Amino acid sequence: MSKPLNDAIHRITQRVIDNSRDSRTAYLGLMDREGERQVDRTNLSCSNLAHAFAGAEEDKEAIKRVVGPNLAIVTAYNDMLSAHQPYHRYPERMKIWAREVGATAQVAGGTPAMCDGVTQGQDGMELSLFSRDTIALSTIVALSHAVFNGVALLGICDKIVPGLLMGALRFGHLPAIFIPSGPMPSGISNKEKQRVRQLYAEGKVGREELLDSESASYHSPGTCTFYGTANSNQMMMEMMGLHIPGAAFVQPGVKLRQELSRAATHRLAALHKDGGDYRPLARVVDEKAIVNAAIGLLATGGSTNHAIHIPAFARAAGIRFDWTDLAELSHVVPLVSRVYPNGSGDVNHFHDAGGMGYVIGTLLDEGLAHPDILTVWDGGFESYSREPGMDGDDLAWRDPGPSGDDEMLRPASAPFQKDGGMRLLEGNLGRACFKSSAVEEERWTIEAPCRVFQDQHSVNEAFTKGELDRDVVVVVRFQGPRANGMPELHKLTPALGVLQDRGYKVALVTDGRMSGASGKVPAAIHCTPEALGGGPLSRLRDGDIVRVCAETGTLEAKADLDARDPASEPEPDMGMGREFFAMFRACADGAERGASAMLAMAGL
Known part of the structure; x- marks a missing residue:
């Protein structure tokens, strides 16, 4: 029998509810008004409607005569991104599956889908975070045609899932389901x-x-197999009940993957307002679902990028969630999985060992997740503690049983660590995140003279010249959202890892991001306030003693920063279209609020 919900999780959730009361009430009121307006194809003029079904071919009559629900497909397909390459055939199959249950489906629109793996260390990485806002806006444009009764969201990778969710939440009177395509072998x-x-x-x-x-x-086609932001996205969609149960980590091209996608299409067709089981996205994504997403992130040692993404998509639903909430959850949520870069095996090994079904089951058993969230599946959140499989030609679910690999997955009652994978650091250098699950405990505290850089390329140059062969805290500043779009600095990992392996005490402090594959080097990231505008990082000087301590939650310089003028601010770089993103940089808010220009400008 499962234990009752942990008292601390209950208290933190209640605080999120209290802090969100006004904004959540306003959001739900807007969604209720949108739903009451019945903004769908039945309200369109004949001219409007004729445009909507003119290219629908064999679905034309059904859409015209309002025979059944019409499902929007918002796709982030491209075949440069390995994770999204399998989506090429999804729309045509989904149209067939929709017809099986008396529905229709149309591709409402496409969104950008950039690959951070391609742009790491390149100029294009400075567009990466703001691609999330662009994706959200693209989703909104796709759904603005108002001819749909539900939304199928085809996206997997880093900024794409948060962006799709943020956009879809502004149409939260509609039901929505995420449909993944799975990891490569x-x-x-x-x-x-x-x-x-x-x-x-x-x-x-x-x-x-x-x-x-x-x-x-x-x-090959499929999601990269390390447990970075893309696969953490898939974990969170399970923890929030936005997938068909167990859909996250089934590989492309197998019968089970196809049947899960078919089931998602059928289920979405049943969730519309007149279908008898209305589950609008606005009600599925509530405070408890947001807390469950954070719990899953901590329990599995997921991507540091979600310390930014969770507050952002929570805000899109009128919910206030910050790093204090995340850090306090981390004190009570144990680390139950170790997946590379936190362990040796990848997400395929994780899935084979029991995967999300096992994780959700053990969290529910120990009272460490909300069991009563509204999910897109009719069996409730407990259904997500089971793993999918094929029973002949039929989709079926079963108990995953005990962990298939106790070096990969352990019960919440006997975890790898008693606390979760993230720590909040605070001090005279601001607030920052530290991924403790990826770093050996003896490296949780680093105190050393700092070396200050304005960009990551200068760090690698200094490394090559041997200038960093010592105990050092590497500071890379002017990497925040308003400075240059807050790029990931994953290209620093090999060099800093080499220094650490040579026996030096090494840490990174930055107002930028690390990859979802943040690894073994201790790093205080997402520092806020950022350096641009006079933040404390702008007042550091080479040689200042900096202390980074995950044990005490400390991020401080042993210097009188207030007595110094900030360093001169670099001019934004041009080229690669970065100049066209100037409005995003100018309007973006801080990392802890989600680093979004769109949400800030909307006053959310």
Whole structure:
């Protein structure tokens, strides 16, 4: 029998509810008004409606005569992004599956879908975070045609799922389901990939060897197999009840994947307002669902990027959630999984060991997740503690049983760590996030002279010259959302990892982001206030002693920062279209609020 909900989780959730009372009430009121307006194709003029079904081919008569619900497909398909390449055929199949239950489906619109793996360390990475707002706006444009009764969201990767969710929440009177496509099969071992990267950073292997290694890792359609932001997205959609249960980590191209997508299409057709089981997105994504997403992030050691994304999509639903909430949850939510870069195995090994069904089951057993959230599936959240499979030609679910690998998955009653994967650091350098689940405990405290840089390329140059061969806190500033769009700085990981392996005490402090694959080097990231505008990082000088301590939650410089003038601010770089994103940079709010220009300008 499951334990009652943990008292601390109840208290934190109640605080989120209280802090959100006015904004959530306003949001739900707007969604109720939108729903009451019945803004769908029955209210359109004949001219409007004729445009909507003119290209619908065999579905034309059904849409014209309002025979059944019409489902919007918002897709982030492109075939440059391996995770999204399988989506090519989804719309045509979903139209067939919709007809099976008397519904129709149309591609309402597409959204951008950039690959952070391609843009890491490149100029394009400065567009990455703001692509989330662009995706949200694209979703809103797609749904603005007002001819739909439900929304199928096709997206997986880093900024794409949060962006799709933020946009869809502004049409929260409609039901919505996320439909993933699954991870690629495992390639070379993650340990081997990391080894070659560090050898390349040291100049011991060349570009050809590195490219061969990377190609053996990222080798086919499907999501990258490490547990970064993309796969953390899939975990959160399960924790919030926005998937068909167990859909997250089934590989592309297998019968089970197809049947899960078919079930999602059928289920979405049943959730519309006149279908007898109305479940609007605005009611599914509530305070408890947001807290469950954060709990899943902590319990699985998920991506640091979600310390930004969760507050952002929560705000789109009128919910206030911040790093204090995340840190307090981390004190009571245990780490139950270790997936690379926090462990040796990837998401395929995680799924085979019991995956999300096991994680949700053990959290519910110990009273560490809200069991009573409204989900898109009719069995409630408990259904998500089971794993999908095929029973002949039929989709079926079963108990995942005990962990198939106790180096990968452990029960919440006997976890890898008693607390979750994130710590909040505070001090005279501001507030920052620290991913403790990825760092060995003896490295949770680093105190050393700092070396200050304005960009990540300068760090790697200094490393190559041997200037960092010592105990050092590397500070990379003017990387916040208003400075240059808050790029990921994952390209620093190999060099800093080499320094650490040489026996030096090393830490990173930055107002930028690290990748969802943040690894073994201690890092205080997302520092807020950011350096631009006179934030405390702008007052640091080379040689200042900086203390980074996850144990005490400390981020401080042993210097009188208030007595100094801030460093001169660099001019924004041009090219790669970055100049067209100037309005996003100018209007973005802080990392803890989600680093969104769109939400800030909307006053949310």
